[in-house]
Amino acid sequence: MTWIWSNLDLIWDRTLDHLVLSVPPIVFSFLIALPLGWLANRYRLSRGVILTVSGLLYAIPSLPLFFVLPAIVGTSLRSPLNLVIALTLYGVALMVRVVADGLASVDADVRQSAVALGYSGWSIFWQVELPLSGPVLLAGLRVVAVSTVSLATVGAVIGAQSLGSLFTDGFQRGIEAEIIAGIVATVLVALLLDGALVVLGRVALPWTRPAGSNGAAAREARIVEVTT
Amino acid sequence: MNLFVDALNWILDPANYTGPGGISVRLVEHLGFTVVALLMASAIAIPCGFVIGHTGRGRGLAVATSGGLRAIPTLGLLTLVALWIGIGLGAPYVALTVLAIPPILAGAYTGFEAIDRAVIDSARSVGMSEAQIVRTVEIPLGLPLLIAGLRSATLQVVATATLAAYVADFGLGRFLFAGLKTRDYGEMLGGSILVILLAFALEGIFTVVQRLVVPRGVASGRLPVDRARSARPSPGMEPAITEGNH
Numbered sequence: 001m002t003w004i005w006s007n008l009d010l011i012w013d014r015t016l017d018h019l020v021l022s023v024p025p026i027v028f029s030f031l032i033a034l035p036l037g038w039l040a041n042r043y044r045l046s047r048g049v050i051l052t053v054s055g056l057l058y059a060i061p062s063l064p065l066f067f068v069l070p071a072i073v074g075t076s077l078r079s080p081l082n083l084v085i086a087l088t089l090y091g092v093a094l095m096v097r098v099v100a101d102g103l104a105s106v107d108a109d110v111r112q113s114a115v116a117l118g119y120s121g122w123s124i125f126w127q128v129e130l131p132l133s134g135p136v137l138l139a140g141l142r143v144v145a146v147s148t149v150s151l152a153t154v155g156a157v158i159g160a161q162s163l164g165s166l167f168t169d170g171f172q173r174g175i176e177a178e179i180i181a182g183i184v185a186t187v188l189v190a191l192l193l194d195g196a197l198v199v200l201g202r203v204a205l206p207w208t209r210p211a212g213s214n215g216a217a218a219r220e221a222r223i224v225e226v227t228t
Numbered sequence: 229m230n231l232f233v234d235a236l237n238w239i240l241d242p243a244n245y246t247g248p249g250g251i252s253v254r255l256v257e258h259l260g261f262t263v264v265a266l267l268m269a270s271a272i273a274i275p276c277g278f279v280i281g282h283t284g285r286g287r288g289l290a291v292a293t294s295g296g297l298r299a300i301p302t303l304g305l306l307t308l309v310a311l312w313i314g315i316g317l318g319a320p321y322v323a324l325t326v327l328a329i330p331p332i333l334a335g336a337y338t339g340f341e342a343i344d345r346a347v348i349d350s351a352r353s354v355g356m357s358e359a360q361i362v363r364t365v366e367i368p369l370g371l372p373l374l375i376a377g378l379r380s381a382t383l384q385v386v387a388t389a390t391l392a393a394y395v396a397d398f399g400l401g402r403f404l405f406a407g408l409k410t411r412d413y414g415e416m417l418g419g420s421i422l423v424i425l426l427a428f429a430l431e432g433i434f435t436v437v438q439r440l441v442v443p444r445g446v447a448s449g450r451l452p453v454d455r456a457r458s459a460r461p462s463p464g465m466e467p468a469i470t471e472g473n474h
Contacts, residue, residue: 056428059431060424060427061383061387061423062387064390064404064420064423065424067420071231146299153303156303158408164303167303167306171307171310171311176312180308187296187300
């Protein structure tokens with residue numbers, strides 16, 4: 001415990017390093033997976049190709065990927081950029097399938113109704129399919145966030161600073177408290193980002209608000225009002 | 229691209245395959261470790277998963293534990309256990325077994341849950357005992373999802389076994405760390421490529437096994453995606469897209 005109190009500054013700095021490493025991949029993977037997932041859902045051929053590639057990508061162990069990327073894209077092994085790219089690739093690999101499944105889960109009748117109302121393909125995506133698949137996308141993004149935060153620690157063994165540095169440093173110097181502090185801080189960061197996504201989801205998808213009693217009752221009341 | 233030539237030269241150099249620290253020995257270590265860790269995790273997770281899946285009890289606890297375990301960084305667990313029980317193979321075994329449990333457990337109970345309740349009720353109504361239902365109905369029908377769980381556990385164990393070379397002198401991961409120390413990029417990259425190929429090979433094997441275990445007469449071994457319903461994340465959805473942590 002004393003180690004933790006006298007090293008709060010260090011833990012805080014590594015936490016910031018960790019956020020810099022893990023937040024961009026979460027955002028990027030969502031932005032990249034969205035069009036790819038759409039493409040995977042749209043055509044049979046692209047579905048096979050995209051889902052196979054992302055499946056294989058996801059099968060690549062993280063540490064080897066950190067080593068291989070510099071040889072392919074020319075990043076330096078220890079640079080944060082190298083890690084951000086690797087983590088983004090994992091996020092995309094996971095998220096593409098979620099986006100494709102989410103879009104596929106939109107009821108065909110709803111889509112046809114939108115067509116009948118005169119929506120273009122573009123606006124069906126933005127105004128019908130995307131919002132309706134929102135809950136599935138959110139669930140997927142939460143998994144991406146938690147696993148990205150956890151994965152980012154692996155970079156520490158090649159010298160990229162993050163909360164994982166507390167593991168390598170604690171291991172080499174035999175400080176148990178440092179490793180435990182690192183684990184707790186990593187889990188807290190994961191919970192924090194997960195919570196942030198939940199809040200974001202409530203704001204962006206107000207109709208999914210889990211108001212079992214209040215909201216649902218109010219909505220039902222409104223439906224009754226409209227229909228009677 | 230020169231780097232890949234170095235890596236290829238390293239992989240193809242016969243001298244690298246022999247000796248106590250050669251590629252052959254490391255590969256066997258890596259694979260053996262993976263198999264043992266998976267067996268230990270399965271011995272715990274599969275019976276528990278079957279009980280949860282059959283009775284429906286303890287599901288909340290299982291979901292919460294799996295979720296919590298997923299957030300725990302593998303490297304942290306590895307280094308912590310290594311400090312506790314000393315450098316060597318013990319720490320990776322403990323850490324890896326713990327990490328492999330959640331996906332296998334989830335595969336075992338979601339496999340049971342994905343079965344149409346009417347099928348189980350029919351089995352009961354024709355007079356099958358609970359043990360018979362588990363053995364002849366639930367296990368065969370749930371097998372594809374259990375294999376899917378084993379598949380993600382395997383990927384995770386292979387990946388983390390690489391990382392385990394940081395705390396123990398074993399496995400293909402040694403080449404990565406050794407190369408890092410001596411700045412031999414050919415060795416690092418060559419070792420990385422070998423691990424990736426191993427992961428792909430195992431992934432390929434599981435893809436085939438997953439198809440083979442679908443019982444005859446079952447249209448599709450995959451979790452039935454009820455399109456109308458799955459706009460809301462269904463209970464089965466979470467484990468299906470999880471298993472992060474490389």
